[in-house]
Amino acid sequence: MSDASAVTVAVLDDLRQESEELDLLVAGADAARWAGPTPAEGWTVAHQIAHLHWTDRVALIAVTEPDAFAAEVEKALAHPGTFVDEAAGELVALLPPGELLTRWREGRDRLRAALGAAPPGVKFPWYGPPMSVASMATARLMETWAHGQDVADALGVTRTPTARLRHVARIGVRARGYAYLVRGMQAPEEEFRVELDTPDGGTVAFGPEDAPQRVTGPLLDFCLLVTQRAHRDDLAVRAVGPDADRWLDIAQAFAGPAGPGRAPKRGAAGRGDAE
Template sequence: MSDAAAVSVLDDLGEEGEELDALVTGLSAEGWALPTPAERWTVAHQIAHLAWTDEVALLSVTDPDAFAGEVETAMTDPHSFVDRAAEELVGALEPDALHARWRDGRRRLQEAMRAATPGSRFPWYGPPMKVASMASARLMETWAHGQDVADALGVTRAPSGRLRHVARIGVRARDYAYLVRGMKAPEEEFRVELTGPDGELIAYGPEGAPQRVTGPLYDFCLLVTQRAHRDDLAVRAVGADAERWLDIAQAFAGPAGPGRPARKDR
């Protein structure tokens, strides 16, 4: 992405954070303790996870050597270090302090990414990322965990055009979803056609590709962040390979997630 694109993603990241911030501002202690769809995670755990991830992202941007130490620690417990980090923050901080820490971390990460030298690459738990990629990844996580918070609070959020960043990661992570499951990814590209909240078409891949995925942008983002079961979404596939991908798609790094069960009221 160009420098202008990086600024655009950073602006969108800021807006995504503010939208979630508005959901948790003024919550009672009981509200922070509400269970979310993520097993064993409350609203507080969701915000703690975002606070922790913003802080390690800030280390990546400002102190790569210190970040390398975080990676070494994570590799000693690769399947539970994320849960442990969230649990430690929830145990250490009252909701108001946790909220303030998340806000401060978001601000400092924004400032650091905006000040970064154009073209810089920052280490991560997967491949190194440029500013635009780092900001897109933070937006994806903020939106996905924000969805869990919204579900816990019984709030329906209106989809925004910012979801195009989430969809892009989901499409680009197609082969990774196969890799983490020990499967070989298809060699040919898929065509992905998504309808945005204002009716605009958002498309990836060659127009004539025989393997195709179509549906609402919002539903596709729920799918690739594993916030809803495929059976509950209006995402459709043409072709056996595309069908298989929709069963395993994930936009996030790390082990294959368990996904969410289908709704019982279907």
């Protein structure tokens, strides 16, 4: 097995584990909890699972019928800023929780199988830049973790951070240029150094060691930031340099329009200001 194939297998296995962890949270929830609000305005727990199911479904189209995926892009362009909410809302209105859960399970299994069977080096179309097998799997893991965080918050569950967060951080770093692009801004040419402390006492790092502009902090906090699940002022993420500081205000790990983010829970004194 090549190094690239080994990476793909590892990411797909991590995606499976991330999905199963979220599955355990919602499988035992009653109808009232499925209908309960999450931190995403207007979205219930059911909306979160519906969104994951819908995204898995369109990702499967991108993987197995790339030409047909163009129609999905046209739908998004026809309803910019609302197509994601509309898709989730339609599924919630159509399917009771049990059926929605079953379809999410079946859909994510089909997508994972299709990604595992894809030929090496292939690129799939997406709402942002085209994606490789590993990138698509990482993006699905990132979204599963992020929406799983909303579900966990809604259910009052504190999740234990896992090593799978390194995938979320990696896609957050790699999406730096995209975060500028969707805001009509020019991304800085120089790379930043990103050093993140893992829960087990280790470090996950990206970018050149001698980069003058840097981002540091806990791995979990950085992942919450780039998935816009928490406001920067509530996180222990610090920036050194004006460009790195600006990036932390706009960072997003997901494709599509710039997200609105979350309101701060405490004052600006909690911010890791740039040095």
